[in-house]
Amino acid sequence: MARIELWLQLENQPWDLAPNGIDRATGESFTRDTSGMFKPLSGGALIFRRCAPNWTAPADVKLNPWDLNELEPALTRGTIPGATIELKVGDEAIIHFRNMDMRAGFSESERTHSLHAHGVQHSVMYDGTYPISPPDPSQGNKQGDRVPPGGTFDYLFTVPHLSNAGVWMYHDHSMAAASSIARGAFGAIVVLAGGESRPILPTQPLRVASDSATxxxxxxxxxxxxxxxxxxxxxxxxxxxxxxxxxxxxxxxxxxxxxxxxxxxxxxxxxxxxxxxxxxxxxxxxxxxxxxxxxxxxxxxxxxxxxxxxxxxxxxxxxxxxxxxxxxxxxxxxxxxxxxxxxxxxxx
Structure with missing residues (x-):
């Protein structure tokens, strides 16, 4: 059994719905607006980003390493869905979560978030579901269903059984869940069964600067x-x-x-x-x-x-x-x- 530690940070970021500036189905090309984006999401996005230990720097990786259209997440400042949590049956995971939703004009309750995971085993303290998750004495009685802006919480998960294998989702389940999910506050959990291998990564970029969407x-x-x-x-x-x-x-x-x-x-x-x-x-x-x-x-x-x-x-x-x-x-x-x-x- 491996012990996996991941640092995830929820951030408000701008987001482009069509970052390659084209619709291949219709032949339509788009023009960048003053933000530099082709189809910006009005109001921006909320993105679960992978970070280096202690959230010292972004450590984003692509959702699909073999996707010709997906830009490097360092350029897009994360991915939607957010960072994929990848485990193997038998693993134990600690998800160090920090809420950095700093949107101006929103109340603290609207910027309070959580992380609720499907498909994994955990104590009710780590369910991240407002308003019923009890305090965690080991974390100074903080509650994982209401992490305030600037706050942190550690979620402990295990995947002890073959029934955990598969693809699952995680998402915000705080008092602001509906509105934050509608801005991208969700991601995938992949649990590999015994014998399944992690994906082979490209040894060179899929596209170069002179490439286009076609x-x-x-x-x-x-x-x-x-x-x-x-x-x-x-x-x-x-x-x-x-x-x-x-x-x-x-x-x-x-x-x-x-x-x-x-x-x-x-x-x-x-x-x-x-x-x-x-x-x-x-x-x-x-x-x-x-x-x-x-x-x-x-x-x-x-x-x-x-x-x-x-x-x-x-x-x-x-x-x-x-x-x-x-x-x-x-x-x-x-x-x-x-x-x-x-x-x-x-x-x-």
């Missing part, structure tokens, strides 16, 4: 096995998003190659059930073969394909990932690496 000079060869996170959610005033973004060319376009195992981890924090359809593919669900998964509100699921085979379909090219119940979509790009050009729709 042309890439030298995409690295995708790994022998990959795992990708797709988080459906809503943001205040703009509706449904996928990993914090809208419009094809900004939402995830993950890459893989044929004859490799590709896992998809899907979470839904919208206000309705969502379907997840990977075009041109199918996979086993119980005794049946399916090509669409329905994910309930607050739920998550995982599935895996053997890319480009008779068993699960696919093959070289770009495959849309869509939901008939949602306007947002992403894609899976199957490639051996090298120069890559992607199609674009015609502007109306």
């Amino acid at each position: 042309h890439f000079a030298n995409v690295p060869v995708p790994p022998a096995a990959g795992a990708h996170l797709f988080f459906l959610h809503e943001l205040a005033g703009v509706g449904e998003c996928l990993n914090g973004h809208q419009r094809l060319g900004n939402t995830p376009s993950v890459i893989a190659r044929t004859n490799t195992r590709v896992k998809f981890r899907v979470l839904n924090l919208t206000n309705r059930a969502q379907s997840f359809h990977l075009h041109g593919h199918r996979w086993k669900r119980g005794d049946d073969w399916v090509d669409t998964e329905v994910v309930g509100v607050g739920g998550g699921m995982s599935f895996e394909v053997l890319e480009g085979t008779a068993e699960t379909g696919g093959g070289n090219g770009e495959w849309m990932i869509s939901s008939p119940t949602s306007e947002v979509c992403g894609s899976l790009i199957v490639t051996d690496g090298g120069a890559l050009s992607l199609p674009i729709g015609a502007a109306a």
